[in-house]
Amino acid sequence: MSxxxxxxxxxxxxxAHGNGHGHGHGHGHDDPHGGAxxxxxxxxWIGFLLSVLLTAPAFALVMSGVIAxxxxxxxxxxxxxxxxxxxxxIYFLHMNTKSEAGWxxxxxxxxxxxxxxxxxxxxxxxxxxxxxxxxxxxxxMSSAGM
Amino acid sequence: MSTMTQTPPxxxxxxxxxxxxxxxxxxxxxxxxxxxxxxxxxxxxxxLFAAYGVYGGSYAGGPTARELFELPLVAxxxxxxxxxxxxxxxxxxxxxxxxxxxxxxxxxxxxxFGAAFLAIELYEFSNLIHEGAGPQRSAFLSSxxxxxxxxxxxxxxxxxxxxxLMVQVSRRGLVDANLRRxxxxxxxxxxxxxxxxxVFTFVYLLGVLR
Numbered sequence: 208m209s210x211x212x213x214x215x216x217x218x219x220x221x222x223a224h225g226n227g228h229g230h231g232h233g234h235g236h237d238d239p240h241g242g243a244x245x246x247x248x249x250x251x252w253i254g255f256l257l258s259v260l261l262t263a264p265a266f267a268l269v270m271s272g273v274i275a276x277x278x279x280x281x282x283x284x285x286x287x288x289x290x291x292x293x294x295x296x297i298y299f300l301h302m303n304t305k306s307e308a309g310w311x312x313x314x315x316x317x318x319x320x321x322x323x324x325x326x327x328x329x330x331x332x333x334x335x336x337x338x339x340x341x342x343x344x345x346x347x348m349s350s351a352g353m
Numbered sequence: 354m355s356t357m358t359q360t361p362p363x364x365x366x367x368x369x370x371x372x373x374x375x376x377x378x379x380x381x382x383x384x385x386x387x388x389x390x391x392x393x394x395x396x397x398x399x400x401l402f403a404a405y406g407v408y409g410g411s412y413a414g415g416p417t418a419r420e421l422f423e424l425p426l427v428a429x430x431x432x433x434x435x436x437x438x439x440x441x442x443x444x445x446x447x448x449x450x451x452x453x454x455x456x457x458x459x460x461x462x463x464x465x466f467g468a469a470f471l472a473i474e475l476y477e478f479s480n481l482i483h484e485g486a487g488p489q490r491s492a493f494l495s496s497x498x499x500x501x502x503x504x505x506x507x508x509x510x511x512x513x514x515x516x517x518l519m520v521q522v523s524r525r526g527l528v529d530a531n532l533r534r535x536x537x538x539x540x541x542x543x544x545x546x547x548x549x550x551x552v553f554t555f556v557y558l559l560g561v562l563r
Contacts, residue, residue, distance in 0.1 A: 314392045325396070
């Protein structure tokens with residue numbers, strides 16, 4: 208069994224090495240397993256038009272104030288931003304699961320997890336800190352003032 | 354009692370030694386390394402976004418986001434950055450087609466849009482500071498200037514990089530090393546655009562709605 212896994216590993220190694228070679232010669236885009244994917248003129252236009260279609264409504268909604276409920280507007284704007292980030296990732300950054308043998312995607316997933324934990328965790332903790340600490344402090348301050 | 358461990362013959366773990374020197378063509382791991390740098394940069398921005406999220410409402414009796422932000426200006430800024438993104442894409446396509454002149458002119462157009470973005474941002478910052486809404490006014494403004502300023506600094510360094518790359522391409526042509534550098538800057542430039550989506554949404558649009 209051990210010999211088998213080793214053999215598999217060696218084959219993997221040779222494969223990764225082949226990718227590097229192709230990439231070094233600047234024709235990585237011919238190889239679907241190549242280092243970085245390249246875009247086409249059409250791909251960039253699609254990405255650009257989608258970005259415009261996602262950005263313009265977000266600004267229009269907030270600037271015109273069509274929707275009376277600011278919470279609903281905020282939700283729509285955030286959803287548009289999320290979709291636009293994915294559009295940029297695919298059409299401009301050419302993210303896919305194959306480039307660099309999947310390691311760019313692994314790094315991206317890891318980063319997204321950390322970003323979500325950091326931002327939502329900070330907001331959650333600090334919101335409760337504000338909620339629980341501030342009234343007491345204000346009460347102390349006002350009693351001290353009186 | 355025997356000191357020897359008893360293993361049936363043929364079941365010992367075989368040991369392999371990898372004696373062959375592997376070939377490492379220059380730059381074959383650059384793209385992955387640069388991507389990892391971008392991801393760590395992303396974490397820096399996550400911290401700054403988190404700080405802004407926490408302090409975004411701490412006006413300290415000073416001006417609020419709704420009073421300060423001029424959305425038409427931000428919309429123009431967003432357009433500049435988006436246009437610079439697609440022109441950089443066209444530079445990359447020209448590089449694939451090995452057209453040096455086209456690469457240089459698309460890079461120059463990208464630099465113009467980037468410079469316009471920076472100019473508008475600096476104009477906005479100087480206006481804010483002039484109105485007495487500088488970074489020292491409130492926690493909201495401190496976190497705002499830190500987040501948007503860090504993004505602006507990235508764009509500044511991107512522009513410097515763009516300039517040096519134009520010199521290198523014009524002097525040495527589209528050699529492998531320059532193509533690799535163009536690809537790294539492509540990732541960097543588009544990444545800054547992705548960060549800007551977060552900035553205009555969470556800072557400007559949601560700030561005005563707050």
